[in-house]
Amino acid sequence: MDIEFEDLTIHDRKIIVGIDFGTTFSGVAWAETQRADRRSAITSWPVSKTILAGETSEKVPTRLWYNGKKAEWGFTIPPSAPAEEIIEWFKLELDDSLGSMQSQIRSVGARGGRKVETLVTDYISALGEHLMYTLKQKLGEPVVKSVDIEFVVTVPAIWSDLAKERTRLACRVAKSLPKSNAPIHMISEPEAAAIYALHGLDPHGLKVNDCFLVCDAGGGTVDLIAYTITKLKPVLEVEEATAGTGGLCGSSFLNRRFVSFLKNRIGHLDGFDDELLAEAVDKFEKTVKRQFTANARPNDSFAIPVGGLQDKPELGIRRGRFALKASDLHAIFEPVVQEVIQLVKQQISDCKIPIRGVLMVGGFGASNYLKERLRNAIDKKIIVLQPPNAWLAVVHGAVMKGLALSAPAQLTTVRVQNRKARKHYGMQWDTTYSDDIHRPYSASAYYCKMDGCRKISVMNWFIKRGDDVSENKPYLTSFVWHIPASQGRFGKMSLNIYADNNNRQAVVKRDERVATLCRLEADLSHIPESELIHHQGADGLMYLKVRCEIESVYMSAYTQYTLIHKNQRYNTVTAEYV
Missing domain, CATH: 3.30.420.40 (ATPase, nucleotide binding domain)
Incomplete structure (x- = not known):
């Protein structure tokens, strides 16, 4: 695709940064809107606070070590750091919906009572600090200070909406990311x-x-x-x-299986300690795991460093090396x-x-x-x-998505027109009771004094599992809020968005399998009283009514909500995910 760079004015110039915050490794890439075909990934990482660029790698380990109050990260964690104090795999703790898997993925290390959000923020802050150092080195400090920066952060598609929101908020408060109001877009990793x-x-x-x-x-x-x-x-x-x-x-589970295998095979030997294990895992991660193929013969072997252990030919240990056989690797993989x-x-x-x-x-x-x-x-x-x-x-795709969002007409290379809904999405509303439709749920019907009829609370599903969903097609849900006129003006009104992740048809009545996705709060105080509906109820009392719409735009990994009243858009809706 030929990109018309001349169509982008200096006022459109932006730096788009993609952040692939991973479970075991993280990556950062960036591009300028005026040079969109030149994406750059950071490959030089700090090894200490004084050496800002030292280790060459396409990605940096997602791990932390707290040396007192100071957070060391990635390659800056010294080899002398006790293995039991290094915090890893903490990303997965953001998603509580993983349920029973939480016990398997609970991050190890001395965290000093820090919540997972703090760990993520500290790590992203360190990542952002190195990003800003790199951009200043490549582009010059005046450019970095004067040009707007937008971020695109990737998240697993299987994550809950709450986990995605936790990630966005952790990035928002990261100390090193510039301009606290800089847009932070989210996109699913796949x-x-x-x-x-x-x-x-x-x-x-x-x-x-x-x-x-x-x-x-x-x-x-x-x-x-x-x-x-x-x-x-x-x-x-x-x-x-x-x-x-x-x-x-993912591959971190291979590492865990390798650790378990090594401990069972040679963990009882004198000299086997955390330092030896860390060096062995590093060799497994960087070399063995990447070189192993299905064509390897059972007796082919890979040398794993086990310095300090005495020769044990019967266990495959010679001259500080353990011979890891392909047959053992097959069992691990x-x-x-x-x-x-x-x-x-x-x-x-x-x-x-x-x-x-x-x-x-x-x-x-x-x-x-x-x-x-x-x-x-x-x-x-x-x-x-x-x-x-x-x-x-993933990280290059994040940058490409950010470029497309910045200048859709010029910089879009691949456009995802529709996505398939993974859940039913809806709201709960009160409607007039119909014996033909609601008879199975008649026990929950009630008499509404204002309308003078029987009503029942049912689900209004605006998206059903498997439906095509496009970020170019907003979903509008109309509703009416009412309060007794004696209460005065409207203030903040709230409603819940529900989701059903079960493989079944959308239910009429909410049950225990329909979960609350988020709570929306809309501020209606700005609507002039003259635009409110004054209505006398069947009970003879006066009521104030307001007819509004909630616009929902479902993006790749987040949702935008907007309040609409009489064709006027109000950015007064907040969403609290649960």
Whole structure:
């Protein structure tokens, strides 16, 4: 796609920053709107507070260590830091809906009573500080100070809305991110990966109605969404083919299985300690996990450093190296890989359109072993692809989405036209009781003195599971608020948004399986009294009524709510997720 840079004035110039806050590793990339085709990922990371750039890596470890009150992060954590004090995997604690999985993912380390929101804010603050240092080095401090910066933060698609909101708020209060009012957009990780991966496909080999499954396999979560190509030119347009799925079966679970294996095999030997284990895990993470393939012979081995242990040939230990056999690696990998394969198979089965290919992205998605096992497990007609820079697909896609939001006409490369709703979304309202419709729920009907009739509270579902949802198509929900005239003017009114994540038809009456998604509060005090409806009820009392609409715009990973009264828009709606 040819980008008309001259159409962007100096007033439109922005720096778009993508932040891929991951379970085990995090990445940052950026681009300027006037040079949108030059995306840059940060690959040089600080190793100490005095050496701002030292370690070269496409991503930085998502871990913290509190040295007193000072938070060390990523590569700045010294090797001498006690392993039991290093905090890892804390990202997953943001989502309480993981339920029983919480006991498996509870972050380890000495956290000093700090809540997960504090951990996330401290980490994002450190990440942002290095981002600002890098931008000043690359662009110059005057440019960074004068040009607006917008952020696009990625979140797992399988997360609850509360977890996504927690992430946004933690980024909002991060100390190092400039201009506290700078926009922070949210995008789901698989959608960001899809924008990057689909843009990189051979345009000559694509056809309208081709369907691709994006498997974003990261450190903690695996997200899957199928996309159908609906238009090729001038912009590649796609829509979700079916509601996405996912699970907790990322590569961090391989690390945990490796740790358990190593402790069981040689953990009883003299000299086996946290420092040795940390070095072994580092070798497993950076080398072994990435080199292991399904074609390895059972007796092939990988050398794991175990300095300080005496030679034990019967255990595979010689000269400070432990020979990790391919057969052992197969046992470590297979349970986690099987979970991913089952998710892929289920998504292919759910999709009504034949899948042409599976795009593997994310750190775990770059695994040769996973790719080969998946290729052997699904229909041979379906190609399995690993796009270049698969580990950075999410963060690059985030930048591309931010550029598109900044200048849609000039900088959109891949447009997601429709998404599939993963839940039923609705509100609860009171309506006139009908014996034909509401008889099974007649016990909950009541007599309304104001309207002089029987009423019942039922669900008004404005989105149903599997519906097409587009950020270009707002949902308008009309309602009437009323208060006795004796109470005076309207103030703040509240209502709940409900969601049903169960695989069933939308219910008429709310039950225990319909959960509160968020509480909306709208300030009506600004509406002139002359625009209020004065109404005498059936009980003879006077009431004030106001007819309004709540506009809901469902984006990739967040929702915007706006109050509308007599075609006037009011940004007075706040949402509290629960």
